[in-house]
Amino acid sequence: MKEWLKAVKLFFRGAVSDSATDKLEYKAAVLNDTLLTVVLSERLGIPNPMAYYTVELLPYIGNEIPGWERRMADRESVISRVMEEVGEP
Amino acid sequence: MNLTEFKTVFLSGKGGVGKSTVSSALGLFFAEKGFKTLVVSLDPAHSLSLTFDTEIGEKPKEITKNLFAVEINPEKEAKRYLNRVKREARELLSPVVIGEIEKQIELAYYSPGALELATADVIYRVAVSERKFERVIFDTAPSGYTLRMLTFPELTEEWLKKLIVLRREALKYRKMAGKKVEEDPVLGILERRLKEVRELRNLLLSPETLIGIVVNPQTLPVEIGKRTVRELSAAGIEAKLIVGNKTSIEEEKKLIEKDFPGIPKIFIPALEKEPKGIRKLQSLTGTFKKLIRT
Numbered sequence: 001m002k003e004w005l006k007a008v009k010l011f012f013r014g015a016v017s018d019s020a021t022d023k024l025e026y027k028a029a030v031l032n033d034t035l036l037t038v039v040l041s042e043r044l045g046i047p048n049p050m051a052y053y054t055v056e057l058l059p060y061i062g063n064e065i066p067g068w069e070r071r072m073a074d075r076e077s078v079i080s081r082v083m084e085e086v087g088e089p
Numbered sequence: 090m091n092l093t094e095f096k097t098v099f100l101s102g103k104g105g106v107g108k109s110t111v112s113s114a115l116g117l118f119f120a121e122k123g124f125k126t127l128v129v130s131l132d133p134a135h136s137l138s139l140t141f142d143t144e145i146g147e148k149p150k151e152i153t154k155n156l157f158a159v160e161i162n163p164e165k166e167a168k169r170y171l172n173r174v175k176r177e178a179r180e181l182l183s184p185v186v187i188g189e190i191e192k193q194i195e196l197a198y199y200s201p202g203a204l205e206l207a208t209a210d211v212i213y214r215v216a217v218s219e220r221k222f223e224r225v226i227f228d229t230a231p232s233g234y235t236l237r238m239l240t241f242p243e244l245t246e247e248w249l250k251k252l253i254v255l256r257r258e259a260l261k262y263r264k265m266a267g268k269k270v271e272e273d274p275v276l277g278i279l280e281r282r283l284k285e286v287r288e289l290r291n292l293l294l295s296p297e298t299l300i301g302i303v304v305n306p307q308t309l310p311v312e313i314g315k316r317t318v319r320e321l322s323a324a325g326i327e328a329k330l331i332v333g334n335k336t337s338i339e340e341e342k343k344l345i346e347k348d349f350p351g352i353p354k355i356f357i358p359a360l361e362k363e364p365k366g367i368r369k370l371q372s373l374t375g376t377f378k379k380l381i382r383t
Contacts, residue, residue, distance in 0.1 A: 038251075042193070060278070062186045
């Protein structure tokens with residue numbers, strides 16, 4: 001029983017501290033997604049006057065694109081995550 | 090004003106007014122004064138080979154003492170750059186995304202402004218980063234579009250700065266979350282571009298840079314010249330010289346003087362035959378000493 005309680009404690013501690021790093025990681029991802037949206041704006045139908053310059057970034061951000069596409073398509077999750085971050089109005 | 094004080098020269102003007110001839114003769118004038126000079130053609134339809142009457146390629150070729158010429162095609166330059174990016178992408182990206190990315194890189198060649206930005210890259214390389222000459226003359230000035238891109242900070246600089254901030258912040262939070270953050274190539278590229286854009290703008294606005302417009306005493310070249318003066322001034326750049334090429338008669342000179350008030354002028358008389366080769370060009374270099382102020 002004691003063992004079990006210990007495990008439960010550990011679980012909650014992990015959950016709490018993890019959510020802190022989670023938030024930081026989430027913030028980083030939101031900022032990075034904004035950057036990707038500017039660089040990949042043509043995929044959303046928005047012309048990019050700097051396309052000639054921004055393609056140079058593609059080899060280094062290309063692997064981040066599938067995740068970005070998923071988040072862009074799943075708009076509800078984007079909104080709900082932002083709500084989570086700033087809190088309900 | 091003495092023309093030899095200018096270290097970098099851009100000559101603009103309607104096609105056929107004799108930009109290449111004027112650039113070549115001005116290059117020869119600088120070379121005669123003892124400056125190591127490079128004349129650069131950025132026009133895919135090169136004509137320096139014709140004015141100097143010798144085959145000129147992608148590498149600077151010595152024409153005569155102190156005078157070199159080169160013909161660079163921005164289209165080729167753009168293809169080379171995009172091929173490099175494609176190679177890097179193939180090396181670094183997973184097969185899942187590479188197809189789409191390669192397509193996007195290829196499409197960038199046709200994106201609006203691509204050739205102008207490629208031209209700007211060539212200018213930066215020749216006149217700033219790899220500069221090996223005391224005087225550099227660009228036959229064919231950057232277009233109004235390029236100038237606007239380069240001279241309006243809001244257009245390129247602010248845009249790059251914002252991307253830099255986004256990336257930097259993202260990396261900061263990633264680091265705070267305990268993730269390892271190494272030197273970021275994305276940030277490196279954006280910062281390099283920002284530096285290039287700033288240096289190019291400084292070059293265009295420098296008092297040591299001469300932006301000149303070549304005209305003929307005819308309505309169309311003069312009207313297009315006037316439009317260029319307006320475009321330049323809208324971009325914050327001053328046209329510092331008008332070259333009235335093929336202008337012999339006083340009446341014609343008066344007309345050009347009236348159309349471009351306040352800008353120093355040079356008149357080059359019409360010749361019976363087009364000046365081809367160093368010998369013929371030598372007969373024109375004297376005209377660059379006679380600056381006319383009105």
